[in-house]
Amino acid sequence: MTTALNTLFITVEGTRLNKEGECVVVTVQDEKKAEVPLRHLRSVVCLSRAWLTPELMESWIESGIHVSFFGVTGRFLARVEGVPGGNVLLRRQQFRAADDAARTLELARAIVIGKVSNARQFILHARRDAEPVHAAELAETANRLAIHLRALEPVSELDALRGVEGIAARDYFEAFPALLKKGGAEGFSFEGRNRRPPRDPMNALLSFGYALLLQDCAGALSGVGLDPAVGFLHEERPGRLSLALDLMEEFRAPVVDRLVFSLVNRGQVKPEDFRTEFAGAVLLRDEARKAFLVAYQTAKQAKVRHGFLEQETTWGLAPHLQALLLARTVRGELDAYPPFAVHG
Known part of the structure; x- marks a missing residue:
């Protein structure tokens, strides 16, 4: 797990992400690794398989935070964002x-x-x-x-x-x-x-x-x-x-x-x-x-x-x-x- 350019990168297999208050909580093997305020995020990139709670996904969509998913070899799978999103404008x-x-x-x-x-x-x-x-x-x-x-x-x-x-x-x-x-x-x-x-x-x-x-x-x-x-x-x-x-x-x-x-x-x-x-x-x-x-x-x-x-x-x-x-x-x-x- 790392952050850069207001982006959260998930790199460890089996990472769990959930929402606590106005923060994203990152957990690996039941050990809390980080808390990232939602207001500091613009995007999330999952480079390994991760568990995301529905509540967190809803918060990301409402906050205009998009999340991208990649396969274990780095192949792009999907990008999720709310409507209207910034994708078409970009x-x-x-x-x-x-x-x-x-x-x-x-x-x-x-x-x-x-x-x-x-x-x-x-x-x-x-x-x-x-x-x-x-x-x-x-x-x-x-x-x-x-x-x-x-x-x-x-x-x-x-x-x-x-x-x-x-x-x-x-x-x-x-x-x-x-x-x-x-x-x-x-x-x-x-x-x-x-x-x-x-x-x-x-x-x-x-x-x-x-x-x-x-x-x-x-x-x-x-x-x-x-x-x-x-x-x-x-x-x-x-x-x-x-x-x-x-x-x-x-x-x-x-x-x-x-x-x-x-x-x-x-x-x-x-x-x-x-x-x-x-x-x-x-x-x-x-x-x-x-x-x-x-x-x-x-x-x-x-x-x-x-x-x-x-x-x-x-x-x-x-x-x-x-x-x-x-x-x-x-x-x-x-x-x-x-x-x-x-x-x-």
């Missing part, structure tokens, strides 16, 4: 922002700054443990990413912003071979990003991890009432979760890429854990896929410092916090969207 503001070129550019710029900055921090962190032959290469990559970060500020058009983002992504992925360590990563190589379908084990791992992260981000956005399909950086297409793709950019490097290289370099994933289909697609075998899912869920429990909120959180909660910050930015409650920043 989405109308989201659609207006997406149709406003200036607002779209500023939101997209913040997202790309978060992506490139976190990618650079990942490279700098990897450089500390890199073999001497690769350390200089990784330092040069970090320097190029710093140059790209500075180039984002004066950009005045969305296409130009996407161009800088694309160049930064190319430079970032070009450093991946230097991140593979001798010993644990035997049998693995990286010759560039490929997808739909992935054609080698490293890209198969990245694609699977990004797919999991995308669903987490889509759920987080739905949980706060935003439309995951209407984005700012990524163009809208039928069936495409453009805003979820936007949000996940900040978390690709610190969540998925870090996990993939950790599993490969430690020998926890091996070349024989993959199969190649007739059309050339390389996929994880069933047992390896299950092992990756377990590792991914474990990685989401790791603690991390949220710089903007100045408090500790987890990688699993971070997309939910960013979704809340994005919603507040869209409403005009924040002057600018603060992307999640990893600090060295």
